[in-house]
Amino acid sequence: MSHVNYKIWTVCMIQDGDKVLLLDRQHDHFKGYIPPGGKVEFPESIVESAIREVKEETGLEVSNLIYKGLYEYVNPVTSDRYMIFNYITKEFHGELPVDGPEGKAVWVNIEEAYTLPMxxxxxxxxxxxxxxxxxxxxVQWDQEENKEGKVTVVYT
Incomplete structure (x- = not known):
């Protein structure tokens, strides 16, 4: 078996009633509204990474994260596996910065979020x-077409 390149990220959705906190990200090729998150730094745990990334990107301190699932990209040609661990929490405190490093943090109504660029x-x-x-x-990445290929969704 060939060597596989693993890259691990986190995402943490912060919910307050019927609103969620999203970042209006307007740089590089990952534009759109996104929940806070980022790369897991070795040797921190995955949940510690999610908490740290939220603090860095929003100024908020979160606790009692609930694991929601795994989202991953696999590229059979390059042997890359990108794993994104997803959490949600309703427990947070702190002040939002005027402008965070990944984009302006905004509270968005959950139903309205579906109409935003993502x-x-x-x-x-x-x-x-x-x-x-x-x-x-x-999601299996189609290297030849440089786009998503087969998508498998399992929900339990």
Whole structure:
């Protein structure tokens, strides 16, 4: 078996009643409204990473994160596996900065969020944060076409 390149990220949806906190990200090729999150730094735990990323990107301190699921991209040609661990929490405190490093943090009504510009990967899992149970979504990357190939969604 060839060497596989694993990259691990987190996403943490912060919910306050019928609103969620999203970042209006307007740089690089990941534009759109996204929940806070980022790369897991070795050797921190995955949940510690989610808490740290929220603090760095929004100024908020979160606690009691609930695991919602795994979203991953696999590229059989390059042997890359990108794993994104997804959490949600309703417990937070602190002050939002005027402008964060990844974009302006804004409270958005959950129903209105569906009309906002979002990356397909965020849009695909967005409703799953608010359902009971957990999800696992795997996207096989089509290297030749440079786009998503087969998408498998499992929800329990």
């Amino acid at each position: 990356q397909e990967s965020i849009r695909r899992r967005f409703p799953l944060f608010f359902k009971d149970g957990t999800f696992e979504i795997q």
